[in-house]
Amino acid sequence: MKALRWHAQKDIRVDEVEEATAKPGCVKLKVHWCGICGTDLHEYEGGPVFIPTDKPHPLTGETAPVTLGHEFAGEILEIGEGVEGWNVGDRVVVEPLMFNPKSRAGRVGLYNLCDDMGLYGLSGMGGGFSEYACVPVDMLHRMPENVSYEQGALVEPAAVAFHAVRRSRFKPGDNVAVFGAGPIGLLTIESLKAAGANKIYAIELSEERCARAEKLGATVLNPAKVDNIVDLIVEETDGGVDVAFEVTGVAPVLQQAIDSTKMHGEAIVISVWTKPAPIQPNALLLKERSMTGVFAYCNVFPAVLNLMAQGYFKVDDFVTDKVALNDVVEKGFHALLNEKDQVKILVSAHNA
Numbered sequence: 001m002k003a004l005r006w007h008a009q010k011d012i013r014v015d016e017v018e019e020a021t022a023k024p025g026c027v028k029l030k031v032h033w034c035g036i037c038g039t040d041l042h043e044y045e046g047g048p049v050f051i052p053t054d055k056p057h058p059l060t061g062e063t064a065p066v067t068l069g070h071e072f073a074g075e076i077l078e079i080g081e082g083v084e085g086w087n088v089g090d091r092v093v094v095e096p097l098m099f100n101p102k103s104r105a106g107r108v109g110l111y112n113l114c115d116d117m118g119l120y121g122l123s124g125m126g127g128g129f130s131e132y133a134c135v136p137v138d139m140l141h142r143m144p145e146n147v148s149y150e151q152g153a154l155v156e157p158a159a160v161a162f163h164a165v166r167r168s169r170f171k172p173g174d175n176v177a178v179f180g181a182g183p184i185g186l187l188t189i190e191s192l193k194a195a196g197a198n199k200i201y202a203i204e205l206s207e208e209r210c211a212r213a214e215k216l217g218a219t220v221l222n223p224a225k226v227d228n229i230v231d232l233i234v235e236e237t238d239g240g241v242d243v244a245f246e247v248t249g250v251a252p253v254l255q256q257a258i259d260s261t262k263m264h265g266e267a268i269v270i271s272v273w274t275k276p277a278p279i280q281p282n283a284l285l286l287k288e289r290s291m292t293g294v295f296a297y298c299n300v301f302p303a304v305l306n307l308m309a310q311g312y313f314k315v316d317d318f319v320t321d322k323v324a325l326n327d328v329v330e331k332g333f334h335a336l337l338n339e340k341d342q343v344k345i346l347v348s349a350h351n352a
């Protein structure tokens, strides 16, 4: 079967690999759609970040080349030995997070914080940019009937955004600001809508992304056009938003996110940082604000799927292109890196 594998930085290839089979405790999936994540782009352009190269990954024992793709949905084709409760034809979404259940984090149920954390589609085992995948049943979530496979491929990134909102002190009716309207920023806006936000500010430089944020109902502020965005937010909200979400990974924006919140407000850090980002801590203490980091997701896939069944996280609001697995490097990875109007590109070996 065909699979997209990461060999080295700037070297990813659609290779012919041995076809996946249903191992014990696993199912064989026909992958319908898999989304390209910002993490995949980082691994391609500047990696390895999470991909094991020198040392085998502690949970999979594998090193590169590894198959990529961790945002995917598919259909069960075969059931492995010892698997109960799943049937051929079941429509499923994969929660790709791997953890050690015996670790401190695993034991207390905070599996996203495990030191040995890995991802199916980055750390070995297989991936979603592939015709078929062998997936442990612990990673499967059943899809409601009215949720499409395309939407299924959005559950993983939506879970990142939704988890950030759940971990924050956000309450229905609150005013919020989302700094950065890339895929996770837009999905954060949608999560906040579902959670009952009042005013949602989206701060974003790209015109195309501004238009998408606006379509989702956010009040858009483009730093290229508006001076002193923080002052404007503080003015309009009588002191600042209740919660600000930082989704750019750009150092000066972290300070802006903090400064845009009110007294006792909260800044949520979603971005993963490659360098230190200096902040002025007085901004926290003089207004008794707090700053909270969030990582990946924990126990939220079912809630995201239920919201999708209710009509949230519509495919057209986030997906800008669908491409065939054979074209994934040029029309997928390169398009996302070069075309500013792209948000989320889905890939399929069967449907595109």
Ligand SMILES: [Zn+2]
Residues within 6 Å of the ligand: 037, 038, 039, 070, 071, 156, 157
């Ligand atoms: Zn991802």
